[in-house]
Amino acid sequence: MSPRACRRLARVLCHVYPPSWRDRYSEEFVDVLSEMVLTPRTVLDVLDGALDAWANPSGLVLGGRLRLRASVSVVWGAWIVLTAGALIFGQSTEDSPFRRADATHPVAALVYGVYEWCAHLSVVAVVVAGAPLAWALLRAAYTQRRRSAIALVLLPVAAPMAFLGVLVLIAQAVPRSTVPGVGVGPAWFAVLVVLGLLAAALCAAGPALGLRRVSASPGVLRWSLRASVPALALMSVSAAASVCYELALARSDPSFAAGYGRPWWQLAPYALVMAAAGAAAMTSIRRGVRATVPVS
Amino acid sequence: MHDLGRWADPSLLVLTSLADGPKHGYAVIKDLEQSAGVTLGAGTLYAVLSRLEERGWIEPLAAEERRRPYRLTGPGAVALETETRRIHQFAELGLRRLAAIPRPA
Numbered sequence: 160m161s162p163r164a165c166r167r168l169a170r171v172l173c174h175v176y177p178p179s180w181r182d183r184y185s186e187e188f189v190d191v192l193s194e195m196v197l198t199p200r201t202v203l204d205v206l207d208g209a210l211d212a213w214a215n216p217s218g219l220v221l222g223g224r225l226r227l228r229a230s231v232s233v234v235w236g237a238w239i240v241l242t243a244g245a246l247i248f249g250q251s252t253e254d255s256p257f258r259r260a261d262a263t264h265p266v267a268a269l270v271y272g273v274y275e276w277c278a279h280l281s282v283v284a285v286v287v288a289g290a291p292l293a294w295a296l297l298r299a300a301y302t303q304r305r306r307s308a309i310a311l312v313l314l315p316v317a318a319p320m321a322f323l324g325v326l327v328l329i330a331q332a333v334p335r336s337t338v339p340g341v342g343v344g345p346a347w348f349a350v351l352v353v354l355g356l357l358a359a360a361l362c363a364a365g366p367a368l369g370l371r372r373v374s375a376s377p378g379v380l381r382w383s384l385r386a387s388v389p390a391l392a393l394m395s396v397s398a399a400a401s402v403c404y405e406l407a408l409a410r411s412d413p414s415f416a417a418g419y420g421r422p423w424w425q426l427a428p429y430a431l432v433m434a435a436a437g438a439a440a441m442t443s444i445r446r447g448v449r450a451t452v453p454v455s
Numbered sequence: 456m457h458d459l460g461r462w463a464d465p466s467l468l469v470l471t472s473l474a475d476g477p478k479h480g481y482a483v484i485k486d487l488e489q490s491a492g493v494t495l496g497a498g499t500l501y502a503v504l505s506r507l508e509e510r511g512w513i514e515p516l517a518a519e520e521r522r523r524p525y526r527l528t529g530p531g532a533v534a535l536e537t538e539t540r541r542i543h544q545f546a547e548l549g550l551r552r553l554a555a556i557p558r559p560a
Binding site for chain 1: 502
């Protein structure tokens with residue numbers, strides 16, 4: 160491999176590291192890497208180092224308040240992804256065949272209860288974690304007369320309300336199918352899913368953009384980050400329970416699975432997205448907490 | 456140094472290499488290849504350098520083009536001395552016990 164190609168490959172490999180790490184080390188790291196013979200072992204070593212840099216960030220490369228802000232945004236976004244997944248799962252299993260199956264499969268019913276309770280408790284926990292930060296941001300935005308920031312912070316309330324309004328309008332305007340369990344039909348259901356995902360994206364983006372326009376004290380950010388751990392943990396348990404519920408039903412009642420169960424290629428992406436959101440959030444919390452810990 | 460976990464051994468190697476004078480990353484790798492027969496990967500090296508720098512055991516010097524040399528600090532020298540003495544004592548203990556074992560002729 161030519162030195163130029165080596166250097167290009169080294170730059171590509173460097174991009175698996177976190178941006179804050181690259182700001183500090185990328186030049187010298189690329190220089191070292193381009194001097195070495197790039198073997199699969201070298202690449203694996205770089206990936207291992209990058210994984211470590213994400214999971215155990217050095218306090219030297221993390222800017223305290225900026226890192227905290229980024230972590231709060233990532234955690235909030237991940238919670239929205241988990242919640243959207245839980246809602247879609249709930250929507251797709253609320254039909255009566257599932258409830259009838261629960262009556263004959265107590266373990267599945269118990270798992271479904273875990274899914275529901277954890278999801279509800281997680282919403283309470285996220286309100287507890289986010290309310291002080293939202294209040295601080297709204298106060299700062301009001302004091303600084305930043306109306307756009309106020310609108311952004313209020314998006315997690317406004318977007319679901321707007322979605323519910325559209326939902327009611329569609330439910331009233333579109334004739335319902337006479338087939339039980341079909342509702343407004345697949346096309347309108349797809350429209351509702353897209354609008355729901357759009358509302359979820361606005362919920363996630365609003366506070367993150369608001370945080371960029373008005374600043375919150377590190378104390379409030381730190382509280383929100385730490386207090387979001389139970390909310391995330393509960394929603395992760397809820398997501399895991401939802402997957403277990405489907406598996407339990409499919410295992411205990413093959414006839415039900417044949418009629419209503421989802422094939423693995425539908426369940427697997429859901430499980431993967433949920434797991435990825437949980438892992439991203441936990442990594443970000445770790446990075447945020449590390450950024451606030453004084454170097455010993 | 457034990458709280459460095461799996462990075463403790465490469466950290467000891469890097470500190471030992473820097474005890475010989477300031478070096479940039481690639482020079483540390485080459486030095487360890489020649490002196491200890493160990494080849495550190497770039498990922499491992501920088502995981503270790505960032506930890507040692509965070510603890511104040513090494514410090515970066517002004518960059519020379521794209522290369523940034525690092526040097527051992529006072530606390531780094533103390534940490535290296537403590538660890539190497541501990542290893543030395545342990546090695547001596549092992550050798551004493553080995554010497555006490557009767558060996559077949």
